[in-house]
Amino acid sequence: xxxxxxxxxxxxxxxxxxxxxxxxxxxxxxxxxxxxxxxxxxxxxxxxxxxxxxxxxxxxxxxxxxxxxxxxxxxxxxxxxxxxxxxxxxxxxxxxxxxxxxxxxxxxxxxxxxxxxxxxxxxxxxxxxxxxxxxxxxxxxxxxxxxxxxxxxxxxxxxxxxxxxxxxxxxxxxxxxxxxxxxxxxxxxxxxxxxxxxxxx
Amino acid sequence: xxxxxxxxxxxxxxxxxxxxxxxxxxxxxxxxxxxxxxxxxxxxxxxxxxxxxxxxxxxxxxxxxxxxxxxxxx
Numbered sequence: 001x002x003x004x005x006x007x008x009x010x011x012x013x014x015x016x017x018x019x020x021x022x023x024x025x026x027x028x029x030x031x032x033x034x035x036x037x038x039x040x041x042x043x044x045x046x047x048x049x050x051x052x053x054x055x056x057x058x059x060x061x062x063x064x065x066x067x068x069x070x071x072x073x074x075x076x077x078x079x080x081x082x083x084x085x086x087x088x089x090x091x092x093x094x095x096x097x098x099x100x101x102x103x104x105x106x107x108x109x110x111x112x113x114x115x116x117x118x119x120x121x122x123x124x125x126x127x128x129x130x131x132x133x134x135x136x137x138x139x140x141x142x143x144x145x146x147x148x149x150x151x152x153x154x155x156x157x158x159x160x161x162x163x164x165x166x167x168x169x170x171x172x173x174x175x176x177x178x179x180x181x182x183x184x185x186x187x188x189x190x191x192x193x194x195x196x197x198x199x200x201x
Numbered sequence: 202x203x204x205x206x207x208x209x210x211x212x213x214x215x216x217x218x219x220x221x222x223x224x225x226x227x228x229x230x231x232x233x234x235x236x237x238x239x240x241x242x243x244x245x246x247x248x249x250x251x252x253x254x255x256x257x258x259x260x261x262x263x264x265x266x267x268x269x270x271x272x273x274x275x
Contacts, residue, residue, distance in 0.1 A: 068234040
C-alpha cells in the first residue's frame with residue numbers, strides 16, 4: 001500500500017490493531033469512533049458473532065480532510081484474535097503501514113499475548129514485511145482491573161517489548177490511552193514518509 | 202517510555218480527544234511535507250520572450266526572392 005501519493009496528493013495509512021482474543025482491539029476502535037465529530041463519522045464496519053467476538057475484522061475509515069495540501073486518510077483495522085482465524089489475520093495485514101499490539105494485562109493471559117506476538121511476526125514476515133522495522137506500538141490494556149489480576153507494566157514490557165518500541169497503558173473501555181496509542185503509531189508511520197525508502201506510487 | 206493515559210474516566214468532552222489528535226497529526230504532516238520539499242513551489246519567473254524583429258531585419262519582398270531563386274535553379 002502506498003503511504004503517500006504525490007500524483008493525487010493523498011496520504012493513506014493503514015493501521016492494524018493486533019493482539020489476542022478479548023484484549024480490547026475492537027474497544028479501541030469503538031472509542032475512536034465515539035469521539036469523531038458527526039461530520040467525520042463514516043461507517044465503522046464490524047462483523048461480530050452472536051457472542052460479540054470479532055468474526056472477520058473491524059474497519060474504521062478516518063477521513064482527516066486536506067492537510068498541507070494532501071487528502072489524508074487513516075484506515076484502522078482489527079484482526080480476530082482467536083487462533084483459528086489465522087488466514088483472516090494474514091489477509092488484514094496485507095499492505096499494513098503500522099501495527100498496534102493490544103496486549104491483555106491479565107497475568108493469566110501472558111501466554112496468549114506471547115503467542116499472538118509470535119503470530120504477528122510470522123504473518124508480517126510471510127507478507128514480506130520486516131517485523132523488526134515495521135512501525136509498532138504496544139498497548140498494555142485493561143489496567144483498570146484489580147492489581148492482583150494484572151501483570152505490572154514493567155513485567156509486560158520486559159516480556160513482550162523486545163524491540164523497545166513506544167508503549168502505553170490502556171483502559172480502552174473508558175478510552176484511556178486509546179488516542180495516545182493511535183497518535184504514536186500514526187507518528188511512526190508518518191515519520192517514514194521522509195525516509196529514502198518511503199514508498200511512492 | 203511509560204505513557205500514562207491522561208483520561209481514565211471517559212469524561213472528556215466529545216470530539217476533544219479527536220480534535221487534539223487532528224492538531225498533532227496536522228502538525229506532523231506539515232513537518233513531513235516540508236522536509237520532503239513538496240511544498241507548493243512559488244510560480245516561476247516569466248520566461249523572456251523572443252524580441253519582435255525590427256523592420257530592418259524583415260524580408261519584405263518574398264515574391265521577388267522566390268522568382269530569383271527559381272531563376273537560379275534554371
